[in-house]
């Protein structure tokens with residue numbers, strides 16, 4: 001056996017072997033860099049249309065004291081999902097509390113923003129479980145959803161998420177707000193025009209690292225919200241998009257308790273949601289069933 005192995009290692013591969021090797025490597029990297037392909041397991045990427053037009057705005061990389069409050073102000077009464085970095089959350093727990101008070105969903109984006117943490121099972125465990133532990137320390141117990149830094153979905157990371165019962169979240173509409181040159185209003189209007197019912201829109205509420213390039217999404221959120229709502233979209237959380245409105249308040253689905261408070265909706269909003277619940281009950285039952293099967 002060994003002489004054959006020596007021979008195989010010493011022999012220069014022919015071009016078909018190179019071509020097959022490079023193609024396999026290319027397909028692997030495509031799967032890692034494109035969560036929508038779901039090459040290594042299920043990832044929630046949308047779109048998940050509702051009976052009424054809706055989109056889920058998601059903001060990554062915060063919280064940051066200079067930029068996150070601006071995004072929270074721009075969102076006003078509307079709901080969004082924040083994928084926060086564990087180390088930043090521990091540094092700015094008051095910003096996590098502000099997200100919670102405004103009724104937003106808070107999920108983990110890992111303990112820190114590093115691509116190398118997705119490379120081995122040990123590092124992937126540190127990325128995911130360390131991030132969740134950090135969120136726990138600032139009062140967030142919800143551990144259902146996770147978005148990987150840069151959306152990198154490697155086999156070791158997917159395997160850790162599966163073992164831990166955590167659902168990875170991707171996106172169906174990428175804004176590219178981290179690199180878009182602007183102007184912010186034009187960017188926001190074009191993005192809103194591209195949105196479809198059920199889209200998960202990827203934005204950022206903070207630079208990747210402190211002092212880094214400011215994502216355009218921070219300045220663009222107010223116009224984006226205005227344009228989306230004028231097009232008739234409801235802005236919902238990932239939870240609402242995949243489970244149905246009533247699940248958002250259910251203690252079984254995971255809660256956020258900060259300062260001894262649990263998220264509560266206003267009566268008016270609850271009435272509106274009840275009406276929507278009745279009109280779309282059948283669809284959501286189907287969605288719940290599908291969701292339950294998603295690891």
Ligand SMILES: [Zn+2]
Nearest residue numbers: 060061149150
């Ligand atoms: Zn990120």
